[in-house]
Amino acid sequence: MADENQTTNEEAAGGQAQQTAQFNIQRIYTKDISFESPNAPAVFTKEWKPEIKLDIDTSTNKLDENVFEVILSVTVTAMLGEETAFLCEVQQAGIFAIGDMPDQNKAHTLGSFCPNMLFPYARETISNLVNRGTFPPLNLAPVNFDAIFAAYVQKRAQQAQGEAPKMDA
Numbered sequence: 414m415a416d417e418n419q420t421t422n423e424e425a426a427g428g429q430a431q432q433t434a435q436f437n438i439q440r441i442y443t444k445d446i447s448f449e450s451p452n453a454p455a456v457f458t459k460e461w462k463p464e465i466k467l468d469i470d471t472s473t474n475k476l477d478e479n480v481f482e483v484i485l486s487v488t489v490t491a492m493l494g495e496e497t498a499f500l501c502e503v504q505q506a507g508i509f510a511i512g513d514m515p516d517q518n519k520a521h522t523l524g525s526f527c528p529n530m531l532f533p534y535a536r537e538t539i540s541n542l543v544n545r546g547t548f549p550p551l552n553l554a555p556v557n558f559d560a561i562f563a564a565y566v567q568k569r570a571q572q573a574q575g576e577a578p579k580m581d582a
Contacts (some may be wrong), residue, residue, distance in 0.1 A: 435512040436522065439532060444484060444522040452496045461549055462489040469556060471528045480510050483527040487535045489543075489551065500557055501542050505535035525562035532556055565575040 450456065469490040476482055484506045491498040495572040508529055511519055534554045 435514055435528075437510040438530070439480070439508040439510055441505070441507040441531065443503065443534070443538060445502070446538065446542065447500070447502040448538065448546060449500045450500065450546050451499065451500075452558045453546075456496060456498045457547070459496075460491050461493075463493055465551070466490040466492070467553065469561070471524065472505060475524045476508065479512055480508065481523055481527075483507050483509060483523055483531065485531040485535055487532075487539060487553075488512075489553070491548070491551075493536055499546055499548060501539050503535045503538045503542075505531045505538065507531050509526040518568075523560060524559040525540065527552075529558045532558070 427495065434535070466489070468486075468490075470486045472484045474482040474484070485503050486502070486504050488503075489499075489501045491500075507527060510525075511522055514522070532555070539553060541555060543549075
């Protein structure tokens with residue numbers, strides 16, 4: 414009986430070790446930063462009621478077997494009327510080791526989970542850059558990468574369905 418419990422505990426521990434080995438953050442780093450204020454100093458004399466535009470994109474590069482670089486690109490543009498107050502671009506990247514898992518899970522991890530981990534770093538960098546440009550504080554709201562990834566998957570599925578009849582013709 415004690416041997417059975419020991420084996421079960423070892424199997425459980427081995428299963429947990431195997432599960433925790435499935436995902437590993439190797440490095441998080443800033444790949445590229447750009448901050449422009451093309452209309453300074455004139456923009457500082459205007460009433461500060463900007464229109465903020467946020468663009469987010471992700472890309473993935475396979476570095477090695479089960480090792481991937483994920484790049485989260487965040488661009489923030491602040492417009493005062495027709496003038497650009499500032500343009501801030503950050504590419505926050507990470508290197509992630511992802512063990513054996515189904516392709517669908519791997520795609521979700523690379524397309525949603527990893528960008529979700531990178532976003533706080535990009536948000537902090539953007540906040541610091543805007544502050545150094547002497548503009549009022551800019552705190553970006555959290556982003557739902559699960560929803561963005563789900564929309565991407567749905568769009569790809571619709572495109573595949575739309576292309577299927579063309580392939581038959």
